[in-house]
Amino acid sequence: TCPVGVATQDPELRKKFTGQPEHVVNYLFMVAEHARQVMAKLGFATIDEMIGRVDLLEPNDAIVHWKAQGLDLSPMLMPAQAPRPGVEVFCTTKQDHGLDESLDNRLIELALPAIEGGEAVSAAMPIRNINRTVGTMLSYELAKSRDESDPLADDTVHFRFHGSAGQSFGAWLAHGVTLELEGDANDYVGKGLSGGKVIVYPDRKSTFVASENVIVGNVALYGATSGEAYFRGRAAERFAVRNSGAQAVVEGVGDHACEYMTGGRVVVLGPTGRNFAAGMSGGIAYVWDVGGGFASRCNLEMVALQKIAEPSERHEVRRMIQRHYDYTGSEVARRVLDTWDFAVQQFVKVMPEDFARVLRERAAKEEAAQLSERGVA
Known part of the structure; x- marks a missing residue:
């Protein structure tokens, strides 16, 4: 029900919005x-x-239904004080x-050289599932200290964790911050990702096949606006919903991946669940469809399925997979890269x-503008 561009960062689409913030303020008043x-x-x-x-409540007879x-x-209308006298x-x-007691307090302390002077910082530490929204308070402090036009360089702050991260690991992670996790993470990894980098891969001592197991929970990268994420393993349901730039x-992903996506790029090196790309109005996804059955699991209402034809686009997808291998040591990525000329045809x-x-x-507009400039020259 949402029109294309309602939550966009695309300046061309934003020009079409005629409302003003004062209208919302007036409505709430x-x-x-x-x-x-x-x-x-x-x-x-x-x-x-x-x-x-x-x-003071009474039923509305006008909506009585058989x-x-x-x-x-x-x-449902019993006063709360009836069973518990005096309850608030x-x-x-x-x-x-x-x-x-948040783990971010320690991260902020360790990252002070970066917050105050932009110096490189790195550290390693354990993490548990009680540690939620790790990186969010740190990102807030960095956002306060840096001008938007002068963000930190990539990987200026690099924290390595070992264990099982709680919900919202790397939520709203700021540019220049890299969170690397050896283990697994719960739901909402990289929620609202804002320029940071999230890397997750299994414990090096684990014996299971990473590509056949879930490494991050539901709704990873929900509402992400920018940044990068590399997951050696599968994500659960609703992966990259409303992603607009990451x-x-x-x-591998569960059901409803890339739902309502408006921007960004997603590469899936494995199977998908059903209803892939439902309501997807922007961005591009690339699925390694080895078995050839992806089309039956994709919602084709708003998207078209194509091959990767342009050499420049093939190069970009290969670059993303190469980075995935470099960061996580993924066996799947290595197989794709080793057989690239054949594998790219399966995407x-x-x-x-x-x-x-x-x-x-x-x-077309850019080409016309270039031709016009040449004509003037």
Whole structure:
């Protein structure tokens, strides 16, 4: 239901948006004013006074449905104080998220030379699944200290971890930061990736076949805007959903991969689940389709399946796979590279049709501009 470009970073598409931030502010003011009027009619001065007042609720007869006949919904309107006299019905105690114990505090301390002076920093340490959103607070400190036009150089901050990372490992990771994990990670790896680099590969002592096992959980790279990710192993479901600019290599994905993707590049060196590329309006995916059955698992409503024909594009895909091998030691990547001339023919290029049209129009305009300049000259 979302129109193409609604969440884009493409300057050409952003020009088509006619709204203004002030419109949103005004709308919310009007919502607040309407809420104030309703509260005044009910005799309330604050929201907190309203919470728990189920005695003021009543069923709407206009939406009574025959399917609900026989249902007794009265327990849903029982006051919270009935079973537990004196219980609070709204938040009175501030939540403690344990940020003072976050692993990022140590990372920030170690990264001070980079934060304050842009100096290179590296360190290694263990990680556990209780360590969540590792790298996020660090990225915040780096973002505060650096001008957007002068980001850190790649790999300025490089932390190596060993173990099983908690949820949101590398979330919103800033440019110049590399998080390398020997082990595995839970859901939301690289969520909102913002220029950083995430590398995950199995424990070197493990005996299982990496490409046949899940190495990162669900919804990896959700909403990523830029950066790189290399996963030696498979990702679970909803990989790279709403990716708008990150580049990633993975060795297999679950259902709904690249859903609503608007930008970036994804290389899949293995099998995919069903509904691949549903709602994908931008970016490009490349799937190594050894068995030839990928088309039946791809949602073809908005994309077309092609071969990688252009030499420059083949070179770019090969470069991404080479980096995947260099960072993770992937056996799958090595096999592809060793047989590249044959393997490249097995790749399927997943290209959104609207995105392809935009690229063609842009190329035509650039060519026309060049011809015009030559004519003037």
